[in-house]
Amino acid sequence: MPPLLDIRGLHTEFRTGAGIVRAVDGISYTVNAGETVAIVGESGSGKSVGAMSILRLIPDPPGRIVAGEVLFDGRDLLKLREEEMRQLRGSQIGMIFQEPMTSLNPVLTIERQLTETLEEHRGATRAQAVERAMELLRLVGIADAGRRLKQYPHQLSGGMRQRVMIAIALACDPKLIIADEPTTALDVTIQAQILELMKELTQRLNIALIVITHNLGIVARYATRVNVMYAGRIVESGTAAAIYHDPRHPYTIALLRSVPRLDRPRQARLEPVEGQPPDLTRLDGGCAFRPRCRFAVAACALSRPVLAQAGADDHFAACFRAGEFTATDQAA
């Protein structure tokens, strides 16, 4: 069966005063129906721009998708007319953003924000839409749905708003939901509630999920497959188990080592990833992680390594030395 989403060689760049920033510099990955794929990376790694490019929500200017294919259910989204794209957003592909306060419309009631989607995409009547909106709020665990429908976003707590966002994303039975840092703005106990809810609903309704996050714990708990991004490229991809227990890219290794662990007593010292994240306007032809890499060799300066198979079948890493790391190198 072909994958639900097949991204091939996607390039998105921004023209800035300092030069062209290749925010997404040739990424390819697939998402199968019903599976959860995590995109991990730090600010500026291109993880959000990559996801926004799927929905073509890149502000132009300054941004532009310059190359690649985004095959969703066999259709290349980058070739669709704007009107067709608009039909697809919010119906077949749902979106959940980080900050539910800024992504909900503050002057519309919750009811209107839910029914708008349903009337627009489903041609539902107002009465049908309201009934479905009630059902959706109950689905996302909001008690007293009738009263909540009449309220405005500011009258809800952060966790409640994010539940509403999920309800909107689910409204038209999407096949795919893209969640960009869905719980970063929330407290830990609320974060856990929202993530469990998303897991339960996507499994039950067989919805594929792309979770964009910088939280390695969330990835370990919820994702089946992981793509690690650095400086606009995927530097490692594989199953969650492979990425955490047999990391093959020095950035992944360093990242896993640098985080303090709640399940372990205090160690003497953390091992940070030294140096600063790269300036994307000043990349040379070599590996972008080279200046911070403790395994770098001369070859790393000459060309940028591409993703190649490392370890198991579906495990890939973009490092010349991917095959050389020992268990001691990899230990987190």
Add this chain to the structure above:
Amino acid sequence: MTTPLLEVKGLRMHFPITEGIVTRRTVGEVKAVDGVDFTVGRGETLGLVGESGCGKTTTGRCILRLENPTAGSIVYDGIDIASLGQREMVKLRQKIQVIFQDPFSSLNPRMKVGQIVAEPMKVHGIEPDAAKRQARVLELLSICGLNAGFADRYPHEMSGGQRQRVGIARALAMNPEFIVCDEPVSALDVSIQAQVINLLEDLREKFGLTYLFIAHDLSVVRHLCQRVAVMYLGRIVELADSDELFDNPQHPYTKALLAAVPVPDPLVEQGRVFRPVQGEVPSPINPPPGCVFHPRCPSAVASCKVSRPETREIKPGHFVACTEV
């Protein structure tokens, strides 16, 4: 036991809610901090954890006297901060410094880094000589891992991690003894967090600093703190040595909080049975009667709704405010 450097007793900070434009009437109170006791020993790092609105930041602000507490005492090295006048407080502020969460909004965007770090020395008249002050600025920057070139930069030319280093250098300019660290790494990228955590640890050793470390990231707190206090809705519900608290949590809220944090290891996660705690944090304007956690607590009994649980020492140094433990 030796006398602690800081002793907080019965601290309360209630903010009035007012109505009316011409004549303001107080119609209610936000009980941001509602009876908090703890001590911090010299050279120790005490972690103060909890979710937003639990009062951890307000507690820190009371210690800095950026708020005037409603009740309670804050004794720092024998002096009650809560009753000090403005002028005496200015003096004491040299010893008690702060590092803020957001390195974007806590540095003046119109000042160069060198000026930012020199400013407190100027204000407090610590180093009146300009040349010496400049040398001291470069020394402080270098202690914090920034080379001399950064003194001529503006904050917007730097990354988040570098800016946080400037914030730390500024706090060190006064040769403080005690630093309130209010979420100092939560705005930073994962790979940079560890750098700043290590810097804070190095400084603690080098200058014998004492930290009150306010954070919501429990993994960071476990790594950095010797003792940890867990706050919920203006109260401390549990306080213990770091490893004891994380390995042997007793209060139902602490347990829920620890269970909610995913560990970066898929194998560990597969083995965990996990049910998130239900409900949300109630409003501090009208907190629930009795134990403030009872509406969400899986082990609440009838008496929890009525009486506020006393804090008990269940093991030496391990304090819990729960009757069912």
